Amino acid sequence: MRLKIAATLDYYFSQACDLLLALEVAPLADQKLVEDLLTVKGAGPLRPVADAEGLGRRTWVPVEGRIEAEYRATVDVERAPVALDGLEIAPLHDIPSAVLPYLWPSRYCEADKFESFVDKRFGEIEGGARIAAMAEWIRGEMDYVPGTSDTNTTAADAFVARQGVCRDYAHLMATFSRAAGVPARLVSAYALDLDPPDFHAVVEVWLGGAWRIVDATGKARPETIARICAGRDATDIAFMTSFGPAQMNTQSVTGDRA
Amino acid sequence: MRLKIAATLDYYFSQACDLLLALEVAPLADQKLVEDLLTVKGAGPLRPVADAEGLGRRTWVPVEGRIEAEYRATVDVERAPVALDGLEIAPLHDIPSAVLPYLWPSRYCEADKFESFVDKRFGEIEGGARIAAMAEWIRGEMDYVPGTSDTNTTAADAFVARQGVCRDYAHLMATFSRAAGVPARLVSAYALDLDPPDFHAVVEVWLGGAWRIVDATGKARPETIARICAGRDATDIAFMTSFGPAQMNTQSVTGDRA
Amino acid sequence: MRLKIAATLDYYFSQACDLLLALEVAPLADQKLVEDLLTVKGAGPLRPVADAEGLGRRTWVPVEGRIEAEYRATVDVERAPVALDGLEIAPLHDIPSAVLPYLWPSRYCEADKFESFVDKRFGEIEGGARIAAMAEWIRGEMDYVPGTSDTNTTAADAFVARQGVCRDYAHLMATFSRAAGVPARLVSAYALDLDPPDFHAVVEVWLGGAWRIVDATGKARPETIARICAGRDATDIAFMTSFGPAQMNTQSVTGDRA
């Protein structure tokens, strides 16, 4: 499908500082960029981060006062639905070096704390069906309630609160997966017809020798998602990182069928 | 029933320091002290904390080098079993001033974080039956595994880990109860034939206008328990608080039918 | 001095719920109530918490929709300035039973974590001068910056952030004091000409056999403070505790010379 993306960020910066934007869709085999353009009104020159590969285009921009960042893209997403159930969990010693870090706990994904729970609840289910069962459990137990979590909220916090947004669902999903010995990473993305329309966070799990998209919120099907960045948790995939105080005026994100 | 209690603490203190012991059974209407004696070999004079009322006898002792504290007591426990199911949850405005602090979150009982979970899981059960359902849930979901928790472990930690000891079961029980608007406090105690034999921690919940003992581990029936101290959580009821480095040689606790 | 207090809380409650207000000045030997009145427009009947003694008047009120709580008081504060330097730190075994709980760590005052720091920085100063040095250190190292902390912020968090408001200064002060073996509690209060005008939080330390007021922010002198509630930390002294979602419209607090 062809996805048309529009993101607008209108912010105010009381001091001159550096801003790192991670808004740009990654050009990959299963999501081809037809065209895209990032512009920032009221700011200095854009400098892409050097040498980024795969998921992870990022752009530095010096800002001061009011800026308006716009990103427009048209992407052909060509990704067939994948049934997790049939996929194999890799033996630990077959996990490639570049994938191994996504097996470890991270700041917002305290996988080591969840080993007993995950083993009790999901330990008897084999292969990719175990991951599917985790996603279903999360959807059933969590309530999607904007405003109940913040940038400090971890997977353990969300597990206790039973409330959160896509970031929290993704943290829980990645945490459960790692606790079961399956590498998992967070991915920032645009998605078709998201409700409410916003940046999205999903998870990729390492199953059958490849990364597979899982959206524990159930809000977006993998075949309608255009990925931006991947990382260990929310730390790595923020769409905007400001090195000075930032104040939001307005922000909007849409993903429509082109 | 008549309970015979013996506790021995053999410790080494590399520096002179103060030690606070909370080993002595409280003399109360439902647990009458026939006799008891606390002795500490190798230490300075014992000084009871002044003005303690109700649950909370405590004794200071200056220590240095090896000490051996012994507590022996015979207690007549005259406490009829109480069915929680028939008891009423007090309206908030009827909670007495002295009970109100046990409604708040505390260091190891983050009740405020659990409100949504507790409401979803137990919100439709009325009165004391709600508390009984919480105790049953904890017994079913937690595994009693010594060594999996420590003095920093909170109720939220135990909820994630699904493992712990009596301290953790009691923290979870008090936390769930407070999150549902029912005051709850931790109580240190001796219990009949505890397995493994040790100091015990249980909970008292405020139901039907009185404190009611609940043991979420299921290891001791309320009518076989002799209470020592009560407090907001483990902070308040430690059987031993050392103001210098302490090293345990051996420790034993038994509660037998006299 | 005669202090004239006015507090107004204009809030909206989307659901019927119970509200606990702790706005009323405690009548004590060193702060005599000339007159005071709490009124709540748009709410049900006020019910004072039964049996409150000393610091700790509180009132329940059922609310729904918009309410406007007003508290007006005239208080004669007759409290001579006390030099902390000349006061003695009590030996541990002389601390009364009712004061002992304020020696322990609490949710927002992790005194046990600070023992080494407090010993290194303040250990060589004797008596009340040690407490005075702690208050001075806090004033020197912390920046008073509203908005940098929230209701989850602990003393350790504030120690790392080096920023906060009166609540954070008070938590640090109580934490340092307890870590040095001196009981300390948080006290909510009104104060003369506070800048910015707001509810205030100070600390009482147990020195020379009595509670002594310390304001680590330096914003209010003890002889111009009218105390409301005391407790282990912010948990116990909230001026308003809502058992349902609350939305603030406006709020104002003033303390003027009558």
Place this chain on the structure above:
Amino acid sequence: MRLKIAATLDYYFSQACDLLLALEVAPLADQKLVEDLLTVKGAGPLRPVADAEGLGRRTWVPVEGRIEAEYRATVDVERAPVALDGLEIAPLHDIPSAVLPYLWPSRYCEADKFESFVDKRFGEIEGGARIAAMAEWIRGEMDYVPGTSDTNTTAADAFVARQGVCRDYAHLMATFSRAAGVPARLVSAYALDLDPPDFHAVVEVWLGGAWRIVDATGKARPETIARICAGRDATDIAFMTSFGPAQMNTQSVTGDRA
């Protein structure tokens, strides 16, 4: 200098499980492997993690019962001392994509919490001298006390406790550095004549366009260190990760002049 390394790990595993060892020195321009050998008695076949580059050789081994892992290596360390003072802090937009993740906070390095402290204490010092001042501050304020921290201890915890071991010093160093906008990573290493002899953890900071070794403990000079692995914090550089319960019998590590 030529460094001779010997590490022996004698452990017991009550269940069959996978073990990941990160004991092997990385072959790099400034540390040339003359020879090395990893052997594991009592275990299944060794399988190196595929595709590891730079710092990060790791080996999987299936274990059950008692195993004895031995690593012997001879390494020519050819690394000239570098004065940090003369080195430039890179502008943010010059940080390469592969280095950027080491600018972010991580589980044990909560750099975002320390921005105000770091700015106040070190903000006026320019360039590499700022990093040198941080290392000096840490050495002066922290006490090296084995047993005071554990695998859960974060930089913030160590900052409060003012005690710890090399892991804690390294976390603090990396945290301060990132909080000042300088990428920093943890590195596991062997070092000459370490006292007490053990695995070591140091930091590499990104200064003057390259990674520079900093040992905040002051125990090892950079020119006598042989590096094993690098990562965001202790999560990534554990010398042994067990996927089942492990019990240590004995362990020894030495680094001698060959």
